[in-house]
Amino acid sequence: MQRTSFGDMACSIARTLDVVGEPWSPLVLRDIWVGMTRFDQLQADLGISRKVLAERLHHLVEQGVLERHAYDNRPRYEYRLTEKGTELVDLLMVMVGWGDKWLAGEAGAPVLYRHHACGEISGVDLRCAHCGQPMHAGDVDVLPGPGAAEST
Amino acid sequence: MQRTSFGDMACSIARTLDVVGEPWSPLVLRDIWVGMTRFDQLQADLGISRKVLAERLHHLVEQGVLERHAYDNRPRYEYRLTEKGTELVDLLMVMVGWGDKWLAGEAGAPVLYRHHACGEISGVDLRCAHCGQPMHAGDVDVLPGPGAAEST
DNA sequence: GCATCAGGGTTCCCTTAAGGAACTCCAGTG
DNA sequence: CACTGGAGTTCCTTAAGGGAACCCTGATGC
Numbered sequence A, B: 001m002q003r004t005s006f007g008d009m010a011c012s013i014a015r016t017l018d019v020v021g022e023p024w025s026p027l028v029l030r031d032i033w034v035g036m037t038r039f040d041q042l043q044a045d046l047g048i049s050r051k052v053l054a055e056r057l058h059h060l061v062e063q064g065v066l067e068r069h070a071y072d073n074r075p076r077y078e079y080r081l082t083e084k085g086t087e088l089v090d091l092l093m094v095m096v097g098w099g100d101k102w103l104a105g106e107a108g109a110p111v112l113y114r115h116h117a118c119g120e121i122s123g124v125d126l127r128c129a130h131c132g133q134p135m136h137a138g139d140v141d142v143l144p145g146p147g148a149a150e151s152t
Numbered sequence C: 001g002c003a004t005c006a007g008g009g010t011t012c013c014c015t016t017a018a019g020g021a022a023c024t025c026c027a028g029t030g
Numbered sequence D: 001c002a003c004t005g006g007a008g009t010t011c012c013t014t015a016a017g018g019g020a021a022c023c024c025t026g027a028t029g030c
Helices: A012-020 A025-033 A039-046 A050-062 A083-102 B012-020 B025-033 B039-046 B050-062 B083-102
Strands: A066-070 A077-081 A111-115 A124-128 A140-144 B066-070 B077-081 B111-115 B124-128 B140-144
Touching (some): A012 A083, A025 A039, A025 A083, A039 A050, A077 A083, A083 B083, A124 B083, B012 B025, B025 B077, B050 B077
């Protein structure tokens, strides 16, 4: 299928997709986040092909999103989120928010999140890191940054 | 390649991936968001195959994320974000934040965002929709919700 | 001391999706 | 009346996902 690599584009979205944009990768992260850290667990829970799972785990480890740890004298390993990977979970939480709102239908959200700070069932909201006001699609101007294109 | 459909899983991440998880889809949304709304523009900017672009646009329109509008008497069309699609841009902004932090390297962010409310160059930050405090991977408990699995 | 087991992967073949170039269709315009 | 430009289709090739079977390794059972 000779898929185009997005990593070379001068775009943080494309680069992020290069790390976790492949099919299954976000779901693998989700499972590891909620404590399903082992190969067979992941395979059984997701129903992913073992071949593809092995590829994804390799790639995610290579990208520094996961770490592979032995947990036994036998050759047994579990996968853990690195700091880089943990911050990717933000992305998952936003996906959950959107999916809950637009795709969950009658049945409602499959999963709920209780926020430690306030103890309430809640979801994420995007705020400006500078002023704390809401920050969504229409609230920003897009400007070229220091790492902007010039690609030939 | 008979890809597994994620849409049936009781997981908002999987369902969201079913809508915008295919290769190129987030980049198509990004381009449309910043004003590249026409087929040939998208094709030229992304370097995507026309065939795949046509497929993606169709799918995104079908999912209610984009709308196809005639902009001429001739058969000319442009694509626009619906409300559903506009809210997906939140996801893109979070991807940008992560990519800027972890993947941009020396050169720095390719693109900057100026927040209308405060006029500053800034990025998004995830907050609890209820109490307004930061809400990240470690700040929540995950609980089964009303639409939880029971799949068979 | 040999067979079994379980976790964690490979290997193999098949099918299908992505790439890419060429082709089509359609309404103006020169 | 040919040409142009936008917006797709068609067709072929190649590589990636699915899936089942196989392998390796260090316990554990008998």
